[in-house]
Amino acid sequence: MAVERDTVTFVCTGNTCRSPMAEALLRATLVKRGQGLERLNVASFGLAAESGLPASTNSVKAMQRIGLDVSGHQSRLLTQADVDRSIVIFGMTESHLAALHSRFDVLPDFVLLLRDVLPTNVARDIPDPFGGGYRDYEECRDSMVEAIPAMVEFLRQNLSR
Numbered sequence: 001m002a003v004e005r006d007t008v009t010f011v012c013t014g015n016t017c018r019s020p021m022a023e024a025l026l027r028a029t030l031v032k033r034g035q036g037l038e039r040l041n042v043a044s045f046g047l048a049a050e051s052g053l054p055a056s057t058n059s060v061k062a063m064q065r066i067g068l069d070v071s072g073h074q075s076r077l078l079t080q081a082d083v084d085r086s087i088v089i090f091g092m093t094e095s096h097l098a099a100l101h102s103r104f105d106v107l108p109d110f111v112l113l114l115r116d117v118l119p120t121n122v123a124r125d126i127p128d129p130f131g132g133g134y135r136d137y138e139e140c141r142d143s144m145v146e147a148i149p150a151m152v153e154f155l156r157q158n159l160s161r
Contacts, residue, residue, distance in 0.1 A: 005108060007041040008155065009086040011096055015046030015075035017130050017137070018092045020055045022114060022144050024068045029148050037155050040087070045078035047099045056130065058137040066141070080104055087159055090114040090151075092126040110158065115143065117150040 008026060012018040023044035030038045054060075055073040063070045076082075083089070083100075088110035091097045100111055113124045126143050129136035 003084045005085060005087040007043050007085045007087060009082065009089045010044040010114065011047055011078055011089060011100065012092045013046055013048050013128060014053070014130065015044055015049040016053050016056045017059045017128065018126055018140060019044035019046065020070045020073040021059055021063055021141050022090065024063055024070050025144055025148050026151065028068055029152055033152065035156070037152065037159070040155070040159070043082070045076050045082055047078055047096060049075040049077045051076055058129065058134050061134060062137040062141045083107060088112065094125065114151070115147050117154045118147050
């Protein structure tokens, strides 16, 4: 029996900075303006994650600044079962997409960079803020915030049934 693909999945390296922020941003947006998409699950994982780590302090602060709470997040390593539930997987960098293609035999139809939903003339990768200052985390968050409306539109166009 096939597992239903019902999850929008975000992946980064350690699942303590970028992907938890992306997960919280999309989840909050779907609750407010999902127009039917709020039925989707939203999850985040790391490709090299140690399970059970909290979101980084600066990620928590950057998200609190815009009214979202990721303080309860715990990192998780991406498994084939997680991939099998994913209707789309958004990575942060080209290296994440390459790792997905090399590690998993079966992927969903959509495996994209988070910023691939934006016009073609903008930067695609979301650099890892890990080890950087607070401003690096704000820039990371803002590069995701910029993509969220286009992501919701992408989901609406490609995943509505």
